[in-house]
Amino acid sequence: MKTHTSPARTLRSTGASAVSDQFTIQSHRGPYTVDFDDALLVDPARLLEGQPHFLIDANVVRLYAARLGDIVGHCNAIIIEATEENKSIEKAIPVLERLVQNKIRRDHTLVAIGGGIVQDLTCFAASTLLRGLPWRFVPTTLLAQADSCIGSKSSINLGATKNILGTFNPPERIYIDAGFLDTLEEKDIHSGIGEIIKVHAIAGVAAFDRLAADFDRLFTERAVLLAYIRAALVIKQAYIEKDEFDRGIRNIFNYGHSFGHAIESATHYAIPHGIAVTIGMDMANFIASMRGILPREHHRRMHPILRRNYQQFAATPIPVDALLAALTRDKKNTSTMLRLIFPVGDDASIKRVDVAPDKAFRAQCETFISELAS
Numbered sequence: 264m265k266t267h268t269s270p271a272r273t274l275r276s277t278g279a280s281a282v283s284d285q286f287t288i289q290s291h292r293g294p295y296t297v298d299f300d301d302a303l304l305v306d307p308a309r310l311l312e313g314q315p316h317f318l319i320d321a322n323v324v325r326l327y328a329a330r331l332g333d334i335v336g337h338c339n340a341i342i343i344e345a346t347e348e349n350k351s352i353e354k355a356i357p358v359l360e361r362l363v364q365n366k367i368r369r370d371h372t373l374v375a376i377g378g379g380i381v382q383d384l385t386c387f388a389a390s391t392l393l394r395g396l397p398w399r400f401v402p403t404t405l406l407a408q409a410d411s412c413i414g415s416k417s418s419i420n421l422g423a424t425k426n427i428l429g430t431f432n433p434p435e436r437i438y439i440d441a442g443f444l445d446t447l448e449e450k451d452i453h454s455g456i457g458e459i460i461k462v463h464a465i466a467g468v469a470a471f472d473r474l475a476a477d478f479d480r481l482f483t484e485r486a487v488l489l490a491y492i493r494a495a496l497v498i499k500q501a502y503i504e505k506d507e508f509d510r511g512i513r514n515i516f517n518y519g520h521s522f523g524h525a526i527e528s529a530t531h532y533a534i535p536h537g538i539a540v541t542i543g544m545d546m547a548n549f550i551a552s553m554r555g556i557l558p559r560e561h562h563r564r565m566h567p568i569l570r571r572n573y574q575q576f577a578a579t580p581i582p583v584d585a586l587l588a589a590l591t592r593d594k595k596n597t598s599t600m601l602r603l604i605f606p607v608g609d610d611a612s613i614k615r616v617d618v619a620p621d622k623a624f625r626a627q628c629e630t631f632i633s634e635l636a637s
């Protein structure tokens with residue numbers, strides 16, 4: 264990613280939905296703000312306000328040390344390698360110990376600078392240490408800027424089971440500087456775009472088709488990408504404000520995720536999260552059409568863009584037994600049924616559907632996976 268355009272100009276030039284450079288999300292903790300702040304990397308001193316303890320992604324430290332000098336060198340800075348293994352309860356313990364050694368107090372603030380992994384660890388620490396601490400977030404990946412930064416969730420792995428532990432605890436403030444996207448690897452851009460595709464599919468056929476038509480420009484025009492980051496957050500906002508604790512309508516944001524988490528687990532995290540979610544959406548569409556709950560034309564309509572977004576990983580082997588074992592461990596299941604999210608009916612609306620993990624379902628999974636690599 265090379266170009267960098269001012270977000271305010273971006274919105275006017277693309278005609279995307281008008282949201283201000285700061286908007287507010289309502290939560291059980293009260294309102295919190297998302298700032299589109301493309302001066303943060305120029306002057307990050309505001310992150311030193313209060314009594315901060317920083318948790319910073321090791322790659323961000325490496326790439327941005329000169330610009331984040333006083334933060335990276337801060338006595339209360341903890342550097343985290345962003346791996347799924349480090350997002351486990353076992354690896355969270357040394358981080359919590361460091362914070363205690365650094366004499367963290369209730370009037371101090373945790374500041375996460377990184378992607379979804381650093382976010383999940385920081386949010387979890389903020390929920391559990393001293394029975395609750397305030398935290399702030401500087402998302403540095405596309406996935407975190409366009410999706411995970413809002414919605415309050417922390418998700419921590421336990422053994423082989425992904426995201427089985429967690430809390431709901433929003434940050435006090437989120438600072439989005441798209442300058443961070445300049446250094447992302449291509450796979451991490453596709454990963455973030457996977458989540459942007461997901462929310463647009465949830466918003467309806469027209470929103471998905473608009474995004475599909477703009478797909479190439481997401482990689483070449485920063486203004487267009489910024490407009491879709493904002494649009495994705497605005498779509499998500501409507502759901503999380505109605506159902507922050509994920510007991511009802513917010514469930515549909517798991518579209519692509521039950522399959523996606525199982526794909527991540529079955530491939531030992533060889534596939535980045537948002538790309539596994541993109542394969543998961545294609546798999547959900549394929550299985551829904553095979554089961555007769557989705558007209559086949561919707562699978563055919565969505566497949567080309569989903570495929571382009573996961574193409575780099577289409578040949579990664581996915582063992583079916585491991586996939587099915589991971590699917591049955593999903594925290595949303597009942598004791599006998601898989602609780603999956605599918606597009607359903609003529610308008611491809613995203614709905615929760617309970618499915619028996621029987622022979623027919625297994626055969627549908629096998630067919631999808633065998634066609635994936637072809």
Ligand SMILES: NC(=O)c1ccc[n+]([C@@H]2O[C@H](COP(=O)([O-])OP(=O)(O)OC[C@H]3O[C@@H](n4cnc5c(N)ncnc54)[C@H](O)[C@@H]3O)[C@@H](O)[C@H]2O)c1
Pocket residue numbers: 320321322323326345346347350377378379380381382383403404405406407410411412413414415416417418426443444445446447448451454455536537
């Ligand atoms: N809590 C939530 O609501 C939520 C939602 C979606 C996903 N998640 C979780 O988020 C994780 C995925 O997050 P992610 O995609 O942000 O990945 P990540 O945090 O693993 O980061 C991906 C890679 O990008 C690197 N990186 C970070 N910022 C960079 C930058 N500016 N330039 C170059 N490299 C940079 C990281 O070091 C890492 O190698 C998964 O564990 C997923 O389960 C959480």
